[in-house]
Amino acid sequence: MGKELLQEGILVRGQSCGVGLALCRRLLEEDGRIHLCIACRNEQKSEATRDLILATHPAAQVSTVEMDLGNLASVLRAARELRCRFQRLDFIYLNAGIMPNPHVNFKALWHGLLTGRVLHMLTTAEGIMTQTDRLNGDGLQEVFATNLFGHFMLVRQLQSLLCGNEKPSRLIWTSSSNARESAFSLSDYQHAKGQESYSSSKYATDLTSVVLNRKFNDQGLYSSVVCPGLVMSNMTYRILPVFLWKLLMPIMWLIRFFAKTYTLTPYNGAEAHVWLFKQKPEYLDSLVKYHSCTSGLGRCYVEPRKMDVDEDTAEKFYQKLLELEEQTLEKYHDLLD
Numbered sequence: 001m002g003k004e005l006l007q008e009g010i011l012v013r014g015q016s017c018g019v020g021l022a023l024c025r026r027l028l029e030e031d032g033r034i035h036l037c038i039a040c041r042n043e044q045k046s047e048a049t050r051d052l053i054l055a056t057h058p059a060a061q062v063s064t065v066e067m068d069l070g071n072l073a074s075v076l077r078a079a080r081e082l083r084c085r086f087q088r089l090d091f092i093y094l095n096a097g098i099m100p101n102p103h104v105n106f107k108a109l110w111h112g113l114l115t116g117r118v119l120h121m122l123t124t125a126e127g128i129m130t131q132t133d134r135l136n137g138d139g140l141q142e143v144f145a146t147n148l149f150g151h152f153m154l155v156r157q158l159q160s161l162l163c164g165n166e167k168p169s170r171l172i173w174t175s176s177s178n179a180r181e182s183a184f185s186l187s188d189y190q191h192a193k194g195q196e197s198y199s200s201s202k203y204a205t206d207l208t209s210v211v212l213n214r215k216f217n218d219q220g221l222y223s224s225v226v227c228p229g230l231v232m233s234n235m236t237y238r239i240l241p242v243f244l245w246k247l248l249m250p251i252m253w254l255i256r257f258f259a260k261t262y263t264l265t266p267y268n269g270a271e272a273h274v275w276l277f278k279q280k281p282e283y284l285d286s287l288v289k290y291h292s293c294t295s296g297l298g299r300c301y302v303e304p305r306k307m308d309v310d311e312d313t314a315e316k317f318y319q320k321l322l323e324l325e326e327q328t329l330e331k332y333h334d335l336l337d
């Protein structure tokens with residue numbers, strides 16, 4: 001396949017629905033000339049997603065690549081294809097994420113409603129959510145592999161398209177306000193032992209973004225993290241049934257007057273992603289997470305909040321990711337150029 005030089009090559013992961021699909025549409029509203037490359041798990045999903053985007057933006061340039069983040073061979077294959085197709089990528093939105101077997105502790109939720117930390121609990125889910133994780137086909141914890149490590153491998157494999165270009169390239173990770181230091185441990189960074197694998201993987205995402213800035217800003221690669229807020233999507237519909245969310249909707253609109261991260265729709269949730277698209281990366285703070293917010297009256301805006309990350313831990317974690325990357329590349333050496 002011949003190389004094509006793209007003006008704005010933008011790769012979006014995790015866009016077949018929810019925040020990712022809204023993000024693709026909003027990026028095209030910002031600039032209809034961009035070339036979007038969407039990465040889906042299989043051909044049917046790719047085609048269906050492409051059709052959904054073309055239905056609202058018929059003139060858009062949308063290409064597809066197949067990639068399953070829970071399968072490292074698939075990530076390496078997709079990266080090889082992208083290296084053949086593109087000379088540079090201006091943005092990668094690392095948005096795919098899973099929260100398998102979510103469990104809400106209703107007793108803790110009820111107790112929390114009666115305390116002064118009710119808003120904190122309702123916006124971060126601290127103390128009220130757990131998940132059950134499992135090993136994937138690569139022998140990695142599934143949540144760590146899908147939410148972080150697959151993305152990390154992809155970025156490393158696409159380094160030649162991202163670094164040393166005349167214009168900076170950008171990584172935008174979808175993290176969460178559920179990311180919490182206490183859920184993460186360097187000695188169990190895949191979170192095999194605990195029950196907060198989602199929170200741990202999102203904290204690991206924050207650490208990774210911080211350290212990537214330290215390593216790659218001087219080569220023109222910049223990384224940011226965002227939180228879309230609480231959004232009704234397939235992920236939340238697996239936490240509580242749809243009818244219950246529908247019943248709770250009036251309460252959530254009320255909560256939104258106090259908790260601005262109750263963005264609720266994928267469109268509102270993509271606010272921070274779109275805002276970052278328009279910013280000069282040199283002026284952004286790498287220790288800040290950008291939160292999509294929606295006011296009680298429905299106005300969307302972005303709120304930067306300092307992250308609770310320790311740069312020394314970030315560096316140590318990065319070394320562990322590099323070790324795991326080395327083992328992966330040894331295992332799949334036949335998939336490298």
Ligand SMILES: NC(=O)C1=CN([C@@H]2O[C@H](COP(=O)(O)OP(=O)(O)OC[C@H]3O[C@@H](n4cnc5c(N)ncnc54)[C@H](OP(=O)(O)O)[C@@H]3O)[C@@H](O)[C@H]2O)C=CC1
Nearest residue numbers: 014015016018019068069070095096097230231233234235
């Ligand atoms: N909803 C919310 O309240 C919040 C969501 N987030 C984060 O936002 C991001 C988007 O989530 P949201 O839109 O809500 O949820 P959805 O479940 O709607 O979307 C998740 C996306 O990730 C993709 N994905 C999941 N597993 C894989 C995999 N193994 N390989 C490739 N792609 C995969 C899905 O693709 P497929 O269609 O193939 O399954 C889908 O496009 C996630 O990172 C999530 O953690 C953060 C804070 C709050």
Ligand SMILES: CC(C)=CCC[C@@H](C)[C@H]1CC[C@H]2C3=C(CC[C@]12C)[C@@]1(C)CCC(=O)[C@@H](C)[C@@H]1CC3
Nearest residue numbers: 104121122123124125176177178229230239251
């Ligand atoms: C809103 C009401 C009145 C009830 C719902 C209770 C919980 C199901 C709900 C409260 C806080 C929510 C929350 C998330 C999931 C659903 C809740 C626990 C997330 C963990 C979803 C994924 C994320 O990434 C977080 C930012 C969310 C934090 C808040």
